[in-house]
Amino acid sequence: MATGIDPGPVVDRGSRWRTIGTLRSGPGSALLPFGWGPAIVLVLVAFVDRIEFSLVAAVLPQLQAEWGFGDAVAGSLPSASAIAAGVLAIPAAYFADRHDRGRIVTWVVVLWSLATLGSALAPTFLIFYLVRVGLAAAEAVDNPASASLLADFYPPATRSTAFGWWRTSAYLGGAGIVLGGVLADWLGWRGAFMVMTIPGLFVAVLVSRLKEPERGYADRLAARADPSLEAPTPSGPLAAQLRRLLPIRTLWFTGAALTVMSLSIGGLTFWLPSLLQRRYGLSESAAATAGGGMTLVGIVLGTLVAAMATRRAVIGNSLAQWRVVLGGGGILLGSVFMSIALGMNATVVFVVLLTVFAFFSAFALPTLTACVADVVPARDRGLGFGMLQIAATAGGAVGPLLVGVVSDAADSLTVGLVPLLPLLAVGGILALLAYWSVEPDARRVLAAAAQEE
Secondary structure, X not given: OOOOOOOOOOOOOOOOOOOEOOOOOOOOOOOOOOOOHHHHHHHHHHHHHHHHHHHHHHHHHHHHHHHOOOHHHHHOOOHHHHHXXXXXXXXXXXXXXXXXXXXXXXXXXXXXXXXXXXXXXXXXXXXXXXXHHHHHHHHHHHHHHHHHXXXXXXXXXXXXXXXXXXXXXXXXXXXXXXXXXXXHHHHHHHHHHHHOHHHHHHHHHHHOOEOXXXXXXXXXXXXXXXXXXXXXXXXXXXXXXXXXXXXXXXXXXXXXXXHHHHHHHHHHHHHHHHHHHHOOOOOHHHHXXXXXXXXXXXXXXXXXXXXXXXXXXXXXXXXXXXXXXXXXXXXXXXXHHHXXXXXXXXXXXXXXXXXXXXXXXXXXXXXXXXXXXXXXXXHHHHHHHHHHHHHHHHHHXXXXXXXXXXXXXXXXXXXHHOOHHHHHHHHHHHHHHHHHOHHXXXXXXXXXXXXXX
């Protein structure tokens, strides 16, 4: 029966080019059936994308000096992401559930590399803004396909690590802030964007070599079914997919928590270099280095610790419940350290406390994203992550705008960051509410995978 779905076989289809993610056998293959190669490639895709995206925060003073817009308008720049995600995320997810995801990601990377070059050549702020919308549109298409691929490359036991690094790259704007500050001082803001076109094209070549795994392979492996016997049931119409996804309570709780976290961290990372310049008197490059370094060190260490801590359950009856506790608790702890940091006048103390905030908040990245993959069936994961993309991108776009509006009203960027604190607390509580639903939701996915024999 024709289904319109192209899941792609596990074995080589005769192409000598697509060799990354070849099925392995022997010791350890149950945990890493395809090795770490696919995760490395997809992390690089997200990493280069976020570096380029965060260049705006690093060169914001130069942009404002050239085009003369205020903080409220500056805070609206990330809103391009929300616009693009809202328009394209669901169609992109629908497409990802039915076609070759590796090829989708390859073309997306090529397109956002061209958008990066377009940012450098923009003659007016309006054109610059429209190009940013195009860049965000490319990311909205990439996210569901990449997340679906990771879930099929890695079974539940190793998903926290794979998704942790992938989600971390989305918050590693710190590297772009550091790099952008240095490049802007050296080449100007246009030169900074031009330089970032090169790594984008290099990553496009890498991802074009990624094999397409069979949908649901890792789930059947975890369910102790024969993973090679049969692919999942076709996704069916979009309405049928939505009917399967909407009753999943864990998806609601973890998605809402990640959205609130995106809003808070997006607002902080966008405005942090400007805050360090205005309040603490740092130069543009020093502010970019300090702010970006805080994000890099805190988030990378937090992700590593959380990924190692979720190898076995410490609290709860299952690994899934322990992930929820660790992710939600990390967000709550992080909000405490951020509230203390905003009251500090010493630059070093302020940066150290924000690094600790980033460390604990990053616990949510590997834990909650892996939970989303665990509770959504393989045939619907593109759509599931597409819905999550809409919410998280909207949060990330609203955060900088919220801070900018409050900053203009209060004439204080520090005051502008205060509304993020209660939002972080709400996000932590929402994550913890998934404790009672995540285990039965995950069991249903594995049970369905086992029945596909």
